[in-house]
Amino acid sequence: MDTFLTWCNQQGINYTHVDIKATEYSGHGLFLSTACNDSTPLVHIPSHLLITSTRLVANQTTTKAFIDCLETTLQPDSLPLEDRLRLPGNEKTCLRLFLAYEIHQSRTNTQPSSFWTTYIKNLPELSFFKENHVLFLDPDSEEDGIFGLLQGTSMASSIRAKQANLQREWQRINELVSWDLTLEDWIYADVLLWSRVVGLAKDGDDEGELALIPFFDFANHRMDPNLRWQLSEGGLDLVPFADTPIASGEELCLSYGAKSNQELLFLHGFTLVDNPTDGQVTMSLGPFLNPSMDHSSALKWKWMQQQDDPPFKPILVLAQPTSGAVFGHSGWTSNSICMMYLAVLDEEDGLELKLVGGTDDDYDGTDNISKAMQQLDISTTTTDPTVQLSINGKDIRSWKDLASGVLALYHAPVVQLRVTMMLLDASQYHLQQILSNNELLAEETSDSTPPLYSHVVRYREEERALLQQSVDVLTMVSEVLMENETVKEYLDEANAEADDG
Template identity: 35%
Template sequence: MTATAAFEAWAAQHHIDAPHIAIKQTQHAGTGLFAKQAIVTHTEPLLRIPNDMLITTKNATHLHLTEEFRNTIYQLFDGTDEMHLEGKNERLFLKLFLVHERFVHANDSFWKPYMDVLPSLAFFQENHVLFKNYAEHLAGTTLSVSISAKQRALQNELATLQEKACGWLDQITLEQWFWADATFWSRVVSLDEENEAVDNGQATHLALVPFFDFANHSLTPNVRWQRDSQDNSFLLMPFEDATIGAHDELFISYGAKSNQELLFLHGFTLSNNPEPLRLRLPVTPFLAGPSQPAISRFLQQNAMEPFVAFGYSHDSAPSSSSQVLPDFPIAHQLFASTGFTYPSIVLMYLLALDEDDGLRIDEQENIVLGNKQVDAMDGVAEYTSQLEHFKVIQLRVILLLLDALTYHHGELSQSIPETTHPSALTNHIAAYRLEEKHSFECAIDALALLREELLQEPVVIQYMSSQEQQ
């Protein structure tokens, strides 16, 4: 009996009702869910999973947890009952569950049939960007920075866990922990928000849902999930307008995800993805001089990271209004079509100001603009927009951003690796590289147009003339 057949038999034994669905291999996505016959009614569920078969912290009493696992949870979470874990601890619990049931308690686990059909460590090593095999293919991209940060975070996370709790956790390798994280993020759903994707934010009531989690993503999904109002079962329902024939694959939507996020979490990109990339550039190269400590503290106080963000969809042109955040105040509309977010532009205002513009740092390391201490980004935007030479400040911002974008575009262009044995993942990475490069080019072109526009402004011409005379 194959692992898939064993899982389907185990699922039926535990009252997972899937008479209309089969699990099959797909050409590129591993496994998927397929209709056994044409779907003629859209009011009956195609899949029903009992609530007690959902892997959640609130279902801890139904998860057949071993004593050693419970003891570890008790140590790690200072005696907190599994059912009351939330947020980060909820995510951590599910990753610990996965790694324990797959690599420690594997042979005797109640969940063995499910674990046996999950993607293997070897599969992820070949098909997930978190693993080191593909670092050279991502070199020069902003995504490579995110991946390196994620790898370091997971390494520190595992070390902290192993330091805090003795026992079976000492057996877990870093690559196994990578596997647990990749499995978690590629399969988890939030039961609080139907059909909304889980991100790195504050989603709660997270669940791994055996059988359902083989459904793949599409921009045109034909099924969705919901909870049964009577018994809280997890249901997979066809959309009312969906035409589903025999042997058609059943697709869900992972939500509005850019190719950056799809590649980071799932290992694929979409050629016609309408969701724009959201790229980040560090501003640390601009943080120099005596104002650096004060500005760094100012960013921390405002819960801001030292990055600027921008994005374009794959088919955007520099003249389009495809910015990530379109709600620019009137005074700052100049930048609305550049792809940069409004908070990023205000941050750049702050970095472009100097003593001649009224910027100073007081004895308490506070930022003072004019004669007033500024504690929030709104104050920076208001002060800068009221300067007589505001357009000069905007030109400085453009020149700073152009330098940064041109540098990173050059890095991206020079880092193209040679691929002797292309795979599905290397093809997706290559497509992503082109999309990121296109985003840089759109931003550069948009800013270059604004630069030429500002250079014609009388206040800018006058300011540059006075600077030359000095």
């Protein structure tokens, strides 16, 4: 730490009234050494220490070896490196490669120290994250009790998906870089980035350029922060709120944003007691509507891809309940219900789907799945095909139209019952998955309990409560719908047809 602070002073970081002290919950933190009651900046970090992808390429402190690494790994190589950084995903890849490269260099000492070596050596070590971050859990190990506690939760799916994506990235990048990059170190670089990166948004920007900032990342998160950051001439300042006096010795904390415990756990490895930002359960739409199943499913999927208000994501979301009719009290979002409506509707309900454009406007609707999917692949067609959807002859152009179209059906309660039963089955399944691992809960924590344990348990309980709420409400909704006269009539007719068959 002393070496790092000496380096900070040499680089012009001004923190005269701030001390760095160890905390019980998160490594080190910033503490005020002298009482303050105005908005005078407490920390100033010069602009040359703001590590962004564009600065790394243009900065003289970046080694040629690292630039060569970027030239090799960032695609497409037909574009200048500066232009490649603006392509989706390359900014994040650049910053992770920077961390991975500098970490390797600081370990081997085979090359002269780079400008950033002192900063890199002050970052949390790999061993810290292996004990405190969910991405280092092993989903395939029966001995990993902490991951066992996550079974059935949205987090378990997210961990598997992120680990698989990082492995694919690593397999590609490791063949291109000049050193032996391990998968563990690539995950380490990813975790380091997301645990401390800042979006340097200016007025009018949504996110801004991503940056790693030495010294800035000592500031911990709090729901009621007493500190904020602002870009200033020549760098970045940490500034107290003018109407919030800070006592000497008090910790200086920023807000990482309105993040649920699910987000905080996945990105930073911790959760908050009484977090005011509600969590949610997410499930893939795929098991309910698989576009590779048949032509109708493929057309439904394509229609949803055309929606942009809100943009289509194949994810069902269970959140805190609202006052919405039928499904609102269960917590399933209106957009999720619309996707489920489309999943259960068919021609007998008055649903019509028509593909317009592409290479074959005369597609006859036969059960040729591969032809249907090829038709929906924009990359294989000369014209971007679109899907027109209607219910009983009424055009459906938006999610709102879809909800209205279903509710206008004579047998709308029947459609609602289908959706209710599918969501109820899914909720019960995930709830049972969670409850089946209750034996992994420790009766009490001890010094041997991993630090991550209590945060996983807190998040798990939040998700369990949401799923239990969904089961309880959907069970009640199903019972009410089963007493609906239209539903009774429909079920009687279905039973009669089954008897005749």
